[in-house]
Amino acid sequence: MAAVTAHRTETLPCDILIVGAGIAGPAMACALRDRGYSIVQVEFSDRPLDTARGDHLQCVVVELLEQWGALQAFWAAGGEKRHGAQYFTDKNELLLDVPYAGLPIPHPYYLYLHHELISQTFLKLAAENSRYTLFRPARARDFDIGPEGIRSLTLKLPEDQTAPDGFVPGQSVVIKPRMVVGADGRGSRVREVLGFETSTHDYENPLVVLFGPRPELDPLNRVTTFMSANGTISRIPRAFGEWKIGLPIHKSDIAFWKTATPKMRKSAIVARAPQLENIDAEVGGFYPVKLLNTNKWVHGNTVLVGDACHAMHPARGQGMNVSIRCVSKLVNLLPDVGEMADSDIVTRRLRAYESGVKPAIDKVLADNHVRGEEMDSLDADLIARSAAAMRVINADPELLRRYRLQSAGYADALGAPSPV
Numbered sequence: 482m483a484a485v486t487a488h489r490t491e492t493l494p495c496d497i498l499i500v501g502a503g504i505a506g507p508a509m510a511c512a513l514r515d516r517g518y519s520i521v522q523v524e525f526s527d528r529p530l531d532t533a534r535g536d537h538l539q540c541v542v543v544e545l546l547e548q549w550g551a552l553q554a555f556w557a558a559g560g561e562k563r564h565g566a567q568y569f570t571d572k573n574e575l576l577l578d579v580p581y582a583g584l585p586i587p588h589p590y591y592l593y594l595h596h597e598l599i600s601q602t603f604l605k606l607a608a609e610n611s612r613y614t615l616f617r618p619a620r621a622r623d624f625d626i627g628p629e630g631i632r633s634l635t636l637k638l639p640e641d642q643t644a645p646d647g648f649v650p651g652q653s654v655v656i657k658p659r660m661v662v663g664a665d666g667r668g669s670r671v672r673e674v675l676g677f678e679t680s681t682h683d684y685e686n687p688l689v690v691l692f693g694p695r696p697e698l699d700p701l702n703r704v705t706t707f708m709s710a711n712g713t714i715s716r717i718p719r720a721f722g723e724w725k726i727g728l729p730i731h732k733s734d735i736a737f738w739k740t741a742t743p744k745m746r747k748s749a750i751v752a753r754a755p756q757l758e759n760i761d762a763e764v765g766g767f768y769p770v771k772l773l774n775t776n777k778w779v780h781g782n783t784v785l786v787g788d789a790c791h792a793m794h795p796a797r798g799q800g801m802n803v804s805i806r807c808v809s810k811l812v813n814l815l816p817d818v819g820e821m822a823d824s825d826i827v828t829r830r831l832r833a834y835e836s837g838v839k840p841a842i843d844k845v846l847a848d849n850h851v852r853g854e855e856m857d858s859l860d861a862d863l864i865a866r867s868a869a870a871m872r873v874i875n876a877d878p879e880l881l882r883r884y885r886l887q888s889a890g891y892a893d894a895l896g897a898p899s900p901v
């Protein structure tokens with residue numbers, strides 16, 4: 482990038498502007514790092530992302546990481562393997578056992594790593610592209626928009642932060658992209674300025690997430706979910722020897738969880754799962770849960786990805802995984818770098834992506850909503866019905882095989898990855 486004089490406005494043309502560096506944006510920059518595009522990424526937050534969000538990458542996503550030459554970097558960052566999931570009643574009856582071993586897939590395990598390290602690992606790989614620039618922290622706000630999409634984004638770099646090489650704090654930069662990816666999450670500014678219609682559903686009960694040390698190591702590192710008349714609760718392995726505990730609670734109980742002593746927390750956990758009596762866990766955060774779907778993804782040269790266009794309930798551990806899988810489909814459809822100057826080709830490819838993938842995502846969201854409503858419920862009858870449905874799956878080898886494949890990220894509406 483050209484050297485600039487302090488406080489002058491610079492114009493920065495690029496092939497692809499990515500707004501947001503949570504998960505979907507970094508995954509996109511990583512997947513494209515050796516395809517020759519000039520890429521500019523803008524992220525407003527200067528701190529690591531919230532660690533309590535998704536940290537388990539599905540088997541199908543591990544396959545994608547391998548296709549992108551990224552898998553080794555995830556092991557080097559501390560990634561660990563999870564070999565299954567199990568569901569129990571609070572009386573220790575096994576309802577459903579979901580092992581991945583034996584499935585006809587290349588990587589029959591989940592890879593788990595702290596959420597912020599997943600993002601950072603993608604970003605580190607993205608920076609291998611000599612034509613990549615990350616503005617962080619910088620908020621994308623001032624877009625110039627026309628019928629052809631986003632013409633430019635004017636950024637004001639913060640005075641008190643370091644700027645990327647070739648830029649200086651406090652200056653303005655006018656980014657002129659050939660294509661724009663809105664990967665700016667649930668509150669997307671890109672979605673807002675494009676005026677897409679958005680339907681949402683607020684789940685009644687927030688989730689509370691707790692962290693604690695993991696002394697008793699399960700060699701298979703399984704997620705275990707316990708279902709009782711008092712609600713469900715999940716014990717999720719975290720990298721570096723921790724558990725994450727997640728449970729839906731009544732809004733009115735937030736105050737309890739904020740002020741509870743370790744003893745009070747433990748007895749609330751044990752009320753749902755006596756099996757967790759040895760867990761010592763501190764509250765990590767509270768999460769209101771929302772479903773969000775947009776009527777479209779593409780306007781001219783601009784496309785939305787990730788939570789910006791499809792946020793879902795964490796019940797199935799899908800949001801981050803689906804975002805990465807969508808990114809993989811999008812990157813496979815992009816024009817080559819030599820074609821990027823042709824805005825008609827760019828728009829046609831983005832529309833092909835939208836018409837090919839959005840119907841599958843609408844279905845994923847509908848299925849996820851059913852599971853989300855179940856997890857959201859603190860109603861004993863509904864929980865008992867979910868438990869009964871699990872027994873049925875567990876007792877039928879064909880249903881169970883399908884469930885295992887779906888949980889691995891195969892055999893759902895999005896299907897298996899396409900070859901690169």
Ligand SMILES: Cc1cc2nc3c(=O)[nH]c(=O)nc-3n(C[C@H](O)[C@H](O)[C@H](O)COP(=O)(O)OP(=O)(O)OC[C@H]3O[C@@H](n4cnc5c(N)ncnc54)[C@H](O)[C@@H]3O)c2cc1C
Pocket residue numbers: 500501502503504505506523524525526530533534535536537619620621622664665666667668669670688690768786787788789792793795797798799800801802803804
């Ligand atoms: C409690 C909880 C548990 C979850 N568990 C799972 C799970 O087990 N498995 C799973 O797959 N998913 C899970 N998810 C969902 C997952 O976290 C999200 O689906 C995923 O992070 C979406 O990634 P994203 O990149 O689209 O959005 P985000 O991660 O939200 O990233 C958006 C980024 O854009 C930036 N940004 C926003 N506006 C601007 C702007 N104007 N300018 C510049 N930057 C901007 C933000 O700072 C942010 O970094 C969970 C979520 C929660 C809340």
